Amino acid sequence: MKNAQESISVLIVDDHRIFRDGIASMLHDVKEITIAGLASNGVEALGMIPSYRPDVIILDLSMPVMGGLDLMNRLQKLDYQPKVLVLSMHIDQPFVDEALTAGANGYLCKENTDKKELMEAIYTVNDGETYLGYTIREQMAKNEQSGKQKGTKSAKAEGLSLLSKRETEVLQMIMKGMSNQEIADATFVSIRTVETHKSNIMNKLNLKNTVELVKYAIKNHFFEI
Secondary structure (H helix, E strand, O other), rough: OOOOOOOOOEEOOOOOOOOOOOHHHHHOOOOOOEEEEOOOOOOHHHHHHHHHHOOOEOOOOOOOOHHHHHHHHHHHOOOOEEEEEEEEOOHHHHHHHHHHHOOOOOOEEEOOOOOHHHHHHHHHHHOOOEOOOOHHHHHHHHHHHHHHOOOOOOOOOHHHHOHHHHHHHHHHHHHOOOOOOOHHHHHHOOOHHHHHHHHHHHHHOOOOHHHHHHHHHHHHOOOOO
């Protein structure tokens, strides 16, 4: 998170005005967050980013003119790339996978996200971590259980065999959306130690960053380990 003197600048991108205004109103009294602007589609957002330079974009996926996925693909080509927090009505795993692949740093469900979780997600992605909302994680757990009932075989056992017990615990906490500080507090170690564990996990699984780690965990049913 930014220091106490510096707030997190947020751009809200959604085609429903009542929703944009509602999110802006919800965050209005949060001193650590500043609403940089509101946009109704990806084209408007692209025009605002160079001058507004938001830290975080709260982004819907389904919008006219230019949707969220197209916008994220365009963001990859910009010199300035804000963090992206998807806030969508779509919670099925293919949508989450596609958004993370396109560059999303977090994913929340519109229907069930409250102010507390929205703030936590903003702080987390602004800190460079990946955040998956409670509803998204719950859906993943259901998918995992369904896969077990159908006898679906994955690379789960093989992947787990590469990780130590502590690394497995850290991966569990990452998939719960916990930040480095929260993991450090829960395991009674320093943040540097947590970062070392994450680095070791990614090296063992041949992954480059936390987003790739989350995608790998989703793909291989690591949600509940």
